[in-house]
Amino acid sequence: MTAPVGTDWAVDRVVTVTDGDTLRLIRRRTLTIDSDLACDVYDANPRGVPVRLVTVDTPERGQVGYADATRDVAAWLQLHAGRVRVETWPGGGFDRLLGDLYVAGDRSDTLTQWMLRDRGWLPYVRGE
Numbered sequence: 500m501t502a503p504v505g506t507d508w509a510v511d512r513v514v515t516v517t518d519g520d521t522l523r524l525i526r527r528r529t530l531t532i533d534s535d536l537a538c539d540v541y542d543a544n545p546r547g548v549p550v551r552l553v554t555v556d557t558p559e560r561g562q563v564g565y566a567d568a569t570r571d572v573a574a575w576l577q578l579h580a581g582r583v584r585v586e587t588w589p590g591g592g593f594d595r596l597l598g599d600l601y602v603a604g605d606r607s608d609t610l611t612q613w614m615l616r617d618r619g620w621l622p623y624v625r626g627e
Contacts, residue, residue, distance in 0.1 A: 510583040510600065513576055514547030519557025519568020519620060521595065523547030526585060550598040551591035555614045556623040571618045575610050576600075 508526035516522045524547050531537045542548045557568035576583065579602050587598035600610040614620045 507584050507586045509603070510585050511541060512547075513583075516569050516572045516576070517549070518559060518565060519572055519614065520552045520555045520623070521549060522552075522572060523549050524585065526587075548587075549591070549593070549595040550585065550587060550600075551595045552611050552614065553588075553597045553599050554622050555611050556621050557614070568614075568618075568620060571614060571620070572610065575613050579608075 506528065508528045511525045511527040514523040514525060524542075525545075526542050526548060527539055529537050529539050558564040582603045583600050584603050585598050585600045587596040589596065591597040602608040615622060
């Protein structure tokens with residue numbers, strides 16, 4: 500079963516950084532039932548939901564640059580720890596969701612933009 504998509508979610512915990520364009524995380528969002536009652540909803544899979552960054556293409560495990568790309572993602576996550584949100588969409592392949600992570604309150608500061616603009620990784624081009 501694929502995890503729910505859409506809306507933006509808080510990132511409760513990053514389970515693992517798979518490589519420079521894929522990570523597993525536990526998402527959280529608050530559902531308001533009425534003005535006096537709200538509850539937090541988390542992804543059920545303790546291994547996390549696999550999310551593939553939209554428009555970023557980095558080396559896979561065993562390829563040159565893999566470790567650098569993985570470290571770049573981890574560095575961005577550490578820089579923004581506790582303030583990271585994610586928006587996800589279907590279609591990431593291999594049971595992954597497509598998504599982008601951003602800093603709460605500042606959608607202009609996204610992990611995808613940082614990987615492309617600031618770290619110099621290539622954009623994903625279908626079929627290449």
